[in-house]
Amino acid sequence: MPSADNPRRSERSRAAILQATQELIREQPYGKISIEGIAARAKVGKQTIYRWWRSKGALVVDALHEQNAAGAQEAMALPDTGDLAADMRLVLRATVDEFTSPDFEPLFRALSIESLQDPALQQQIVERIYRPQFEFVAARFRSAQDAGQVRPDADLAVAFELFMAPMFYRWQSGAHTLTHDHADAVVDLAMRALAP
């Protein structure tokens, strides 16, 4: 994700703003983060932020994308070993790792907060984050259906959520700790539910 479409736009500012946003979100509760604080940290005028981002939420989305671009995007690298349970175990463990990581977790948190407050942003997130992730997994599900590991009439959207929702729910509710063991247990149950 280089600069943007506008050639005049300062790449230096763009990067500094997203960098500052990531850092601040990691350093303090999201409620304490202000555009002014981001501008100051990035040594940028406030207007430069307002010029290129609609809202703090949009800024958070981009900051998260920037971070994913930097990292390996493991969560999406979904292998097909022929064993769906094994493959999903990898996916869910990676999810646990992200929900646990001090680098990612605060950004997810920020994103959740913003998406709950702004329906437009919520739809944007569905399309830019949720849907791609779903499509990757759905493809793997179809392959598993062909291999007879999943009932052919299964609703893939519901199936997808059967795996992911429990992880998300635990994270957000804070009632239990997220562990690889828990991920494995969820995969076991979900596989049983989807078995032909």
Next chain:
Amino acid sequence: MPSADNPRRSERSRAAILQATQELIREQPYGKISIEGIAARAKVGKQTIYRWWRSKGALVVDALHEQNAAGAQEAMALPDTGDLAADMRLVLRATVDEFTSPDFEPLFRALSIESLQDPALQQQIVERIYRPQFEFVAARFRSAQDAGQVRPDADLAVAFELFMAPMFYRWQSGAHTLTHDHADAVVDLAMRALAP
């Protein structure tokens, strides 16, 4: 839930504040709600709010409780007909209704936003909202285990989330609409996963 423990506390103010909070949360985006606005609507001094509630989040928790106290608390009235699937269908449909209701949904939304911003509040919500709900359902699960409808070694916490998490996830992600049909589909899958 009458006044509180302090006999000096004005019941009139307490009720007016919670009432105003509920109304305002329903009328406008949560981000636009201010303590000042609540105080004005309740015809109360700001200090009276700050005296009895730590934060806007704590106020939202109480407002939700007040609303539940007023209503029938159907979600918790969990029958035991001997047919777990049927009973859980009732619970999940009631959940769908709440996530859909213009009376409840904005308050849940507000609660989620606040709990994501304040770990202390999150734990309070776990204990005052999540845990009681879980215990009700867990009791029903144990009865179903006795009746041989659920595997005796099932982790009831995971089982609980297998039902509830997909509903919550759909609501928060906004990727799909919540319907009774979807609730039924989730119950079907979850029952399959838990079957002995």
Next chain:
Amino acid sequence: MPSADNPRRSERSRAAILQATQELIREQPYGKISIEGIAARAKVGKQTIYRWWRSKGALVVDALHEQNAAGAQEAMALPDTGDLAADMRLVLRATVDEFTSPDFEPLFRALSIESLQDPALQQQIVERIYRPQFEFVAARFRSAQDAGQVRPDADLAVAFELFMAPMFYRWQSGAHTLTHDHADAVVDLAMRALAP
């Protein structure tokens, strides 16, 4: 000045309130003093203050009187040695001492502030503080007129102010320091002005 007219009135409270008022006025800038602070220091309910004093100004007036009652009231003890200049030198030096004293000065200051804000209080001060002081000095002036030390047609009010106003002015303007030498210089000039 014992309790007051009401026999039910608690002498203990009355004294504690005036005591607290004096102390606080000496300890901090007058603008920071609150009724609430006085009540707390005096271990008294706020209502007890509001019951017996119209305003903070009235409280200050009483606090000053209480202090004068305790002290020697030297400023008023005006001797008649036959030498008006010498006698006035005593009066003006005593005035300098009061304007300089850490016990009195803050109370005068408080009184000035209040009287500038409340015409009713200002008149009360004229009658309870200014006028008695003037009468004492005026009596001495008349005696000096009889002795031929002061012009018989002199307006005693103007004469009085000729002595006192320069002291007051220096104190309030803060442009110069108040000293006994200055008091003597003022007496010299005023005597010259009033000489037959």
Next chain:
Amino acid sequence: MPSADNPRRSERSRAAILQATQELIREQPYGKISIEGIAARAKVGKQTIYRWWRSKGALVVDALHEQNAAGAQEAMALPDTGDLAADMRLVLRATVDEFTSPDFEPLFRALSIESLQDPALQQQIVERIYRPQFEFVAARFRSAQDAGQVRPDADLAVAFELFMAPMFYRWQSGAHTLTHDHADAVVDLAMRALAP
């Protein structure tokens, strides 16, 4: 007195704030005046006031200067007719007029209240208001000394106060009304005191 030293500063706001301050001080008791009220009257954000003035007192000083700048500054236009008594009569009568004017009096009052509460402001007033006025009069005194109308060894500061203090004292004590006749009487006495 145009804007200030900072070119970014809005002249429109500066003028509106001082204007509003003057108006409000004239319209109501000083104790009822709030920064908030001034900001509202001036259609200005509170921060704009706090940005450029340390305190309400500093604002009052500037408001008074603004008013003087607008008017003729008669009090300072001190003629030298060769007759000191006549010249001083003009000055003191002008002073009476100011202490009597509904335009000036409330501002002086406000200034006195503030200066009594803030030593830093008091010193500022000495330098910006008291001292210039003194210097004008002192120059006239020196000219009178050259003309043999005033004792050559007179302390000009004390002499200045001999004229001004009685006016100020009457005004602040509220014991007597201020009139031109009184001003003339004071000049007579002071001239007698200073005569060679």
Next chain:
DNA sequence: CGCTAATCGAGACGGTACGTCCCGTCTTCAG
């Protein structure tokens, strides 16, 4: 290769809300 228009940093501006302090009144309970 200089012109000019967009972009930049900086930060003042009119506002809204914050959380706190105090006002003067009212309510409760103890003596």
Next chain:
DNA sequence: CTGAAGACGGGACGTACCGTCTCGATTAGCG
């Protein structure tokens, strides 16, 4: 009924940020 305690509705405080708006000072790309 007085008095200590302190909750109450309310007004203002001084601060933090909002999103908009000038200011020069770069800084491209086009002419």
